[in-house]
Amino acid sequence: MSKTHYHPASIFFHWFVFLLVIAALIVIELKGQFPKGSEPRELCKTVHGVIGQLIFIAMALRLMIRLTHGVPTPTNPKPVFISLAKAMHWLLYALLLIAPIFGILYFQYGGKEIHFFGLVWPQLLTPNPEMKKIAEGIHEFLGNSLYFLIGIHALAGLWQHYVLKDDTLRRMLNKIKVHA
Template structure:
């Protein structure tokens, strides 16, 4: 695979994770439309949890592809932009892996069983209402930070596409061959 292009699996996983994040956001926002303790509210939280687990798995797989096939060389030659882009990517990767872990801890500290397509997670922690609240706050902070970073990431991609006029966005859309 040429180092001027992303591996097709990396492109797929990038957009798949994006869709999962949108779905997770929609379901957790929809949760607020239902009264506490209702079945609909609990269902929204459960679906949000499934999306979080899928995000974790997709991101782990994406990192495997990144380490196996590498990534294209940056098209913007300025070292400051390269450093910012790398920092942004690694921070988003970390948040996309850590946030689902805090989501799992939230459920488990609340004494709830976690299902993933018919499989049940083993109970890793003892239920604890104080820890549940703390973990929930951390999970929400990580999620809000992630939404901010995703926005900055999208704006940077649009800036590179429309202002700098390089192939960065086209490479992730797999629309044209990037120049070497």
Template sequence: MSKTKYHPASIFFHWFVFVLVIAAFVAIELKGQFPKGSEPRELCKTVHGVIGQLIFLVMALRLIVRLTYGAPKPTNPKPFLASLATAMHWLLYAILLISPIFGLLYFQYGGKEIHFFGLVWPQFVTPNPEMKKLVEGIHEFLGNSLYFLIGIHALAGLWQHYVIRDDTLRRMLNKVCAQTKAGVMNK
């Protein structure tokens, strides 16, 4: 019998990452409203950094859950679209894991300590203004890519739900009744 539902932990981590990414975007966009060097601007950067670290940890857990419990096959029978959906998911996973690493490197190349709920990360790199600028550019590119990819991901889910009328979105909301081979509905 093929898997028809996401594991509850996968669903939780999906929506938790969604909330964290929105919070990270809000914090970094809000930063631009304050003058450079001001306390509110620095607070926005700190909040963004802490949220980025949380995203990394939650994404690592999400990946472990996915590798342990798997994921249901895409519901679209067209192999090209199913392959595209799989590639999109792995690209999102990669960026959501890599972007926080570049954020950490940005702070460390800038010579700043990184705090995470009372802990201080060890210094992995030597402060270097040129590398800080390069890493900042990569981190911003990855963040801007997320805006685009998350938009496509959401539109694809809505398209499958409202146009194709399959159970893709319902599976991620844990509201699916999958049909077995015998035609009996399971919850």
């Protein structure tokens, strides 16, 4: 018997991570509205860092759920679309896990404290301005790549829903009606 629904926790974490990514983008763009070194700018960076840590945790949980509960059988029978969808999902998962790691490296190499809900991470790396710049560049590249891929992912979902008229989007919205 093939699986037709996503696990409710998979759906929750999909949309939770989506909202966190949007929040991370808003906060980091807001940062640019304040002068360097100002308290509001530093607060934006701190909030962005906490959101990044939440993204990492949520993605780790989402992957555990995916590995334990699986995913529904693809509705489009064409192997090329199945392969593209799998590649897109695993690339998104990788970026959503790796980008926060480079964000943490940025803070560590900058010698800045990393806060997470009242806790402060220990300084694990020796501050290094050159490595900070490299980590920042990689983090920014991964973030921009992520936004680009999320756009493609969303367009593909809409294309499947409106053009192919399959159940892919409804399954992620938990709105599928099983046909007998």
